[in-house]
Amino acid sequence: xxxxxxxxxxLPAAVFLLAFTHYPTVATLMxxxxxxxxxxxxxxxxxxxxxxLLAEDEIxxxxxxxxxxxxxxxxxxxxxxxxxxxIWVNRRLPGRGLVRMAYFTPTILPMIAVANIWLFFxxxxxxxxxxxxAVFGMPSQNWLGDPxxxxxxxxxxxxxxxxxxxxxxxLAALQSLPPELEEAAHLEGAGRWYFFWRVTFPLLMPTTLFxxxxxxxxxxxxxxxxFILTKGGPDNASSLLLYYIFEVxxxxxxxxxxxxxxxxxxxxxxxxxxxxxxxxxxxxHYR
Amino acid sequence: MNDVARLTLxxxxxxxxxxxxxxxxxxxxxxxxxxxxxxxxxxxxxxLLAPLxxxxxxxxxxQAPFARFYLNTFILVxxxxxxxxxxxxxxxxxxxxxxxxxxxxxxxxxxxxLMIMPEVLIxxxxxxxxxxxxxxxxxxxxxPYMASAFGIFLLRQTFKTxxxxxEDAARIEGCSVLQILWKVYVPLARPTYLAYGLxxxxxxxxxxxxxxxxxxxxxxxPLTVGLAIFxxxxxxxxxxxISAATLLAVAPLxxxxxxxxxxxxxxxxxxxxx
Numbered sequence: 001x002x003x004x005x006x007x008x009x010x011l012p013a014a015v016f017l018l019a020f021t022h023y024p025t026v027a028t029l030m031x032x033x034x035x036x037x038x039x040x041x042x043x044x045x046x047x048x049x050x051x052x053l054l055a056e057d058e059i060x061x062x063x064x065x066x067x068x069x070x071x072x073x074x075x076x077x078x079x080x081x082x083x084x085x086x087i088w089v090n091r092r093l094p095g096r097g098l099v100r101m102a103y104f105t106p107t108i109l110p111m112i113a114v115a116n117i118w119l120f121f122x123x124x125x126x127x128x129x130x131x132x133x134a135v136f137g138m139p140s141q142n143w144l145g146d147p148x149x150x151x152x153x154x155x156x157x158x159x160x161x162x163x164x165x166x167x168x169x170x171l172a173a174l175q176s177l178p179p180e181l182e183e184a185a186h187l188e189g190a191g192r193w194y195f196f197w198r199v200t201f202p203l204l205m206p207t208t209l210f211x212x213x214x215x216x217x218x219x220x221x222x223x224x225x226x227f228i229l230t231k232g233g234p235d236n237a238s239s240l241l242l243y244y245i246f247e248v249x250x251x252x253x254x255x256x257x258x259x260x261x262x263x264x265x266x267x268x269x270x271x272x273x274x275x276x277x278x279x280x281x282x283x284x285h286y287r
Numbered sequence: 288m289n290d291v292a293r294l295t296l297x298x299x300x301x302x303x304x305x306x307x308x309x310x311x312x313x314x315x316x317x318x319x320x321x322x323x324x325x326x327x328x329x330x331x332x333x334x335l336l337a338p339l340x341x342x343x344x345x346x347x348x349x350q351a352p353f354a355r356f357y358l359n360t361f362i363l364v365x366x367x368x369x370x371x372x373x374x375x376x377x378x379x380x381x382x383x384x385x386x387x388x389x390x391x392x393x394x395x396x397x398x399x400x401l402m403i404m405p406e407v408l409i410x411x412x413x414x415x416x417x418x419x420x421x422x423x424x425x426x427x428x429x430x431p432y433m434a435s436a437f438g439i440f441l442l443r444q445t446f447k448t449x450x451x452x453x454e455d456a457a458r459i460e461g462c463s464v465l466q467i468l469w470k471v472y473v474p475l476a477r478p479t480y481l482a483y484g485l486x487x488x489x490x491x492x493x494x495x496x497x498x499x500x501x502x503x504x505x506x507x508x509p510l511t512v513g514l515a516i517f518x519x520x521x522x523x524x525x526x527x528x529i530s531a532a533t534l535l536a537v538a539p540l541x542x543x544x545x546x547x548x549x550x551x552x553x554x555x556x557x558x559x560x561x
Contacts, residue, residue: 005464006387013378014393016434021400024411031411081308088305095306101548102309105316107555108544110493112511113533117315120322120526126331128318164312168556221406224495227515242406242496249410250500258410265407273402 025266031259043256050260060261062236063244066151070240071219073155074162079211081163083204086170087196103164111161115228118157119144122229144230147237154238157225162218166211173207174200213276220268241265322530330526343531347517350528352505353535356513363425363498363509364491368484370433375483378434379442380468384454400436409500416501427501428509432491438483441558445479446472482554489551492540510536 032050037043054060089100106114121128122143130140143153177200185195223243226232232239232247239247242265249258294302322330323344329337347353381387382394405412412431413422421427449472457467473480495511502508508516514536517529544551 002385003387006381006385006390009377009381009385009464010387010393013374013397013434013439016374016430017397017400017436019415020405020412020431020434021403021408022396024408024415025399025403027411027414028408085305085308088301088308093302093305097548099305099309100552101545102313104548104552105541105544106312108489108493108540108551109316109537110495110511110514112493112495112515113537114315116514116529116533117319120318120529121315128314131331160312160315165555168552172556217402221404224511227495227499246409246496246500249413255410255414262407262410266403269402269407 028259028262028266031256032263034256036254036256050256053257054260054264059236059239059244060264063232063239063241064264066236066238067220067240069151070155070158071216073152074158074219075212075215077155078159078163078166078215079208081159082166082211083170083201085163085167086174087200089167090171090174103167105164106161107165109161111222111224112228114157114161115225118225119229122153144238145234147234150230150234150238154225154229157229158219158222162215166215169207169211170204173204177203209279213272216272217269220265241268319530319533322527323534325527327525327527330530343527344535346528347532347535351513351517351532353510353513353532355505356508356510356536359425359507360492360509360511363428364488366425367429367432367491368487370429371435371438371487372480372484374434375438375442376468376473378439379446380472382439382443383446384451397436397439400434401440405431406496409497412497413500422501423503423507425507428498428507429491431497435487437558438487441479441483442476445476449475479557481550482557485547485551485554486558489540 033045033047034043035041035046035049085103089096089103093099124130124140124142124145127143129143133139133141141149143149181199182195185199190198220240221242223240223246226238226240226243230238232243236244241261245258245261245265248254248261321333324339324341325337326340326342378397382390382397408431416422416427416430419427421430453471453475454467457471462470493511494509495515498509499512499515502512505513514532517532
């Protein structure tokens, strides 16, 4: 009887998951082995042809490379800032609630709204960055139009968007550390800097791991801002994998190739999942 | 530890730095308020004597059907939330309290969605929606998110902490499976529903990519998509009006956040840590 009840309860959710997660995952994989169907030629099995195309596609390698730089640029910095924020907000601080609110606010703003405002900040001449730069006698920069600057500009904005979200996990972790540790270290005459690197930071490792995995996943699925800020340009200098998938599928209407690109993204996410599983298994200080 | 009240120089530096970072973090929002509430000629310069105005909001409101976008987002967010609550509650109950054939495999298959979010499957889900004739409908935006692995997981964890004796007592009273769920489990899991609800509402209020793909008319577009089209550089709208429109789009969530700050932060935290 329990078997029947269990499945009946699960059924509604299972139908949705099958229809919109499992089926499309398998279908994506299948489609990557078929050619794009046109009015004249139906879709036919082409084996690995799409993948050969992929290997020779310079834009694909470029966006993949961008994505890795984007991840490398955003993750360590936003984690460092998040830890700093958490430590500050966790100590005695006048106006603590206000400061915490300021740090966290970017988390609840939609990426599209954020991009609208930052678009203005990055505007040459009149934007905030150029106005501040002008005070220090720096020349005006085309932050979003210069291929050398554009990815960095997006990274800065993303760090601002994410750090406050990561902060709350560090804050929770800090609050769960026994206060005796700090007292003991204090008695031993350990400085704060020493205490942080030798005690706090290692104890925060599980949180860092958790935050890092979240950050890596985010770096692959956050592309909303590109629609406002750069559309992937100039010359794909700021395009990311998911944005490229969108372009191939809905601007170039090549579903088979978009499916092939999606398979790459799925494999990347699977690798992250396995990595998470292995790393979490080895966790030492977790709960 | 008695000298905490006395601030050393280092303390002062640190406090100033913490505040400075806070101000930097609020800058974009402060700027949006500045530009939104002042005439366009003050959009790029700070002048404390600049006159205040609501002109930009009126302008934004008249240039795009924001009332309709609000309605669409509201319908979208509430319908997703209601269906998510129902589906996730049922599935979570199954995983928490029933032994059934294939349970472990089913659970792993559910968790797959934590990694493969609907965002990643835009290509195939679009074909599914077009074969279901759901392109450009609010249902089409919401369907891929209705069963949430995350919600199932969160509720399962909570249900597992509820003492089994309560269920047994209810059964002796003659309650059916669904009655037990409704009368015992759901009320006791209220904090989890609140936390999950806040995260879900924030997520779908702000969601953009999939709604952009699946909608193509004013009647279905949510706020984020409406705002993106409105704010596109080629539309030639000035910064003040774009700032006003941006504030319009974020206002409800922002106000809710400011009012229930603690609840928001705790929900995001609980939801994240799992």
